Amino acid sequence: MSVCVPPGSKQFFLLVKFMLIDHYAQLSGLRKYNSSAKVAFAFLNLCIVIAVNKITLSLFVIVFMSLTALLKGKTPFKVYTRLMSIPLTFIVLSCIMIGVEFSSRPLGKYFISLHFIYAGITRNSALTAVKVFFKAMAGISSLYLLSLSTPVNEIVMVLERLRLPKIFTELMHLIYRYIFILFDTAFRMQISAKARLGFCGFKTSCKSFAMVAGSLFISALKKSQAYYDALLSRGYDGRLEFLSEEYPLKARHILSAAIYFVVLFLIAKVGV
Amino acid sequence: MPCKLEIKNISFAYENKNVLRNISLSIDPGEKIAVMGANGAGKSTLFLNLNGVLTPDTGDIYLDGIRILKKNRKILNKKVGLVFQEADSQIIASNVRSEISFGPINMGLDRQEVIKRVDEAVSYMSLEGFENRAPQYLSGGEKKRVSIADILAMHSDVLIFDEPMTALDPVSANDTEEILNKLSAEGRTLIASTHDSDFAYRFAKRIIVMCEGEVIADGTPYEIFSQPDVIKKAHIKKPVLMTVWEGLINLDIAGNDGKYPVTEAEALEMLTLKYKGKESSQ
Ligand SMILES: Nc1ncnc2c1ncn2[C@@H]1O[C@H](COP(=O)(O)OP(=O)(O)O)[C@@H](O)[C@H]1O
Ligand SMILES: [Mg+2]
Numbered sequence: 001m002s003v004c005v006p007p008g009s010k011q012f013f014l015l016v017k018f019m020l021i022d023h024y025a026q027l028s029g030l031r032k033y034n035s036s037a038k039v040a041f042a043f044l045n046l047c048i049v050i051a052v053n054k055i056t057l058s059l060f061v062i063v064f065m066s067l068t069a070l071l072k073g074k075t076p077f078k079v080y081t082r083l084m085s086i087p088l089t090f091i092v093l094s095c096i097m098i099g100v101e102f103s104s105r106p107l108g109k110y111f112i113s114l115h116f117i118y119a120g121i122t123r124n125s126a127l128t129a130v131k132v133f134f135k136a137m138a139g140i141s142s143l144y145l146l147s148l149s150t151p152v153n154e155i156v157m158v159l160e161r162l163r164l165p166k167i168f169t170e171l172m173h174l175i176y177r178y179i180f181i182l183f184d185t186a187f188r189m190q191i192s193a194k195a196r197l198g199f200c201g202f203k204t205s206c207k208s209f210a211m212v213a214g215s216l217f218i219s220a221l222k223k224s225q226a227y228y229d230a231l232l233s234r235g236y237d238g239r240l241e242f243l244s245e246e247y248p249l250k251a252r253h254i255l256s257a258a259i260y261f262v263v264l265f266l267i268a269k270v271g272v
Numbered sequence: 273m274p275c276k277l278e279i280k281n282i283s284f285a286y287e288n289k290n291v292l293r294n295i296s297l298s299i300d301p302g303e304k305i306a307v308m309g310a311n312g313a314g315k316s317t318l319f320l321n322l323n324g325v326l327t328p329d330t331g332d333i334y335l336d337g338i339r340i341l342k343k344n345r346k347i348l349n350k351k352v353g354l355v356f357q358e359a360d361s362q363i364i365a366s367n368v369r370s371e372i373s374f375g376p377i378n379m380g381l382d383r384q385e386v387i388k389r390v391d392e393a394v395s396y397m398s399l400e401g402f403e404n405r406a407p408q409y410l411s412g413g414e415k416k417r418v419s420i421a422d423i424l425a426m427h428s429d430v431l432i433f434d435e436p437m438t439a440l441d442p443v444s445a446n447d448t449e450e451i452l453n454k455l456s457a458e459g460r461t462l463i464a465s466t467h468d469s470d471f472a473y474r475f476a477k478r479i480i481v482m483c484e485g486e487v488i489a490d491g492t493p494y495e496i497f498s499q500p501d502v503i504k505k506a507h508i509k510k511p512v513l514m515t516v517w518e519g520l521i522n523l524d525i526a527g528n529d530g531k532y533p534v535t536e537a538e539a540l541e542m543l544t545l546k547y548k549g550k551e552s553s554q
Contacts, residue, residue: 243373
């Protein structure tokens with residue numbers, strides 16, 4: 001796929017990543033767990049990770065979340081590491097910025113002189129950097145576990161149950177439904193342009209991309225008309241309402257979550 | 273309870289393009305109709321009018337004698353179900369169960385009844401196990417089944433299928449044909465548009481042919497396909513079975529008693545009957 005991504009189409013790539021996550025969520029072994037509970041679990045976990053400033057806790061969360069996603073959720077190892085590596089660059093760079101301190105005097109053990117100021121790493125700054133690194137990875141791993149086990153449509157249903165404004169959740173439904181259709185259309189158009197040598201060289205690529213984008217817009221307009229017809233044909237009168245049902249919440253799952261949080265609590269108490 | 277659908281002199285135009293011209297039809301309860309005609313003849317537009325999505329510019333639609341106006345068009349939505357040509361433009365929700373529930377919820381049914389109807393439609397269309405699947409993870413045939421389940425859950429009396437076999441693989445097309453026949457056998461009125469003469473010939477008891485927004489022929493399959501000018505004008509083909517049977521009549525192999533077989537099996541049966549009968553009399 002990477003060969004036929006035209007210039008300036010980073011969005012396409014992001015979409016692919018998004019679709020990949022949703023795809024594995026559909027297949028996840030954790031799919032049939034109550035989705036409200038999954039969202040609550042991830043959210044609570046995230047709060048604890050942010051609030052507690054302990055490396056051991058972050059490490060524990062990372063290991064637990066990864067193992068759960070891999071063993072229970074059956075997300076392929078390659079996919080999981082690929083997904084985890086997306087934010088990694090960003091986090092590493094940020095942590096370097098945190099770890100390095102600038103000052104007019106030499107600081108700490110390791111420093112370099114930059115004529116007027118010194119850049120150095122102190123014990124403290126290094127520790128902060130490492131802490132932030134693991135904290136970020138812990139937060140990300142817990143959100144990945146949620147998104148790799150709960151398809152977006154089910155997350156939207158949870159938001160609906162939380163009484164979020166209707167306009168918000170209805171829009172999310174539509175966007176979720178349409179992102180895939182439009183992506184599919186875009187992908188087909190791209191292939192058809194490529195089949196006619198539309199992406200040879202930078203200039204033609206740009207031109208073809210503009211054409212694909214243009215016709216994609218037209219087709220999106222047409223599709224929205226068809227969508228409205230489909231709504232009307234089944235008696236739509238301004239309310240977009242669907243039946244939403246949850247997977248049952250099992251005592252076993254509550255118990256496991258409770259044990260998990262007790263362990264977290266203990267680590268927060270005694271860990272470093 | 274099946275109902276009678278009547279349209280009188282309806283015309284319809286998109287912006288300023290006349291797409292339906294003065295169409296009148298009367299459709300009795302339990303009929304099995306195929307609508308044929310070239311692309312752009314106005315079949316889909318006619319269906320959208322029948323289902324109440326579009327309102328005719330002139331002319332009237334009557335359902336069981338009740339005149340349908342803009343304000344009671346929801347009766348049409350409910351009584352005349354329309355399965356769109358492209359399942360992708362019909363499916364609106366982000367999972368199968370929600371999708372099927374959309375019609376019944378709009379009809380104002382209570383939750384218990386909605387759940388009951390969704391379950392029924394799911395099992396009728398053999399969609400068990402797909403209930404929580406998002407539409408983009410379904411195959412073309414599965415999406416078609418979902419779009420049919422959508423309409424079944426509304427308990428419509430008249431079912432309209434816009435080119436139901438287009439874009440389906442042969443097995444899915446076969447399944448769909450079986451479902452249409454089953455629904456018809458249960459007493460519902462069925463209308464399906466198609467370009468497939470062989471399907472229309474064996475499926476329908478009545479064929480309506482459209483050309484440039486007008487109904488140019490309306491009759492039994494045999495009547496329709498024996499008019500070369502209609503066949504030519506509507507860009508349709510003569511059914512293979514009918515051509516072959518005419519050849520057999522010309523060669524004096526099949527009897528020329530005006531009785532045409534509708535399926536291959538029937539043809540074989542008629543031939544066997546004729547020749548077995550001859551042998552035994554010799
Ligand atoms: N939404 C629309 N806006 C304008 N013109 C349309 C629209 N939908 C269909 N048409 C035109 O109406 C004519 C009939 O189309 P349609 O009813 O889809 O025919 P069929 O289903 O028989 O192929 C075509 O010429 C088509 O271009
Ligand atoms: Mg059409």
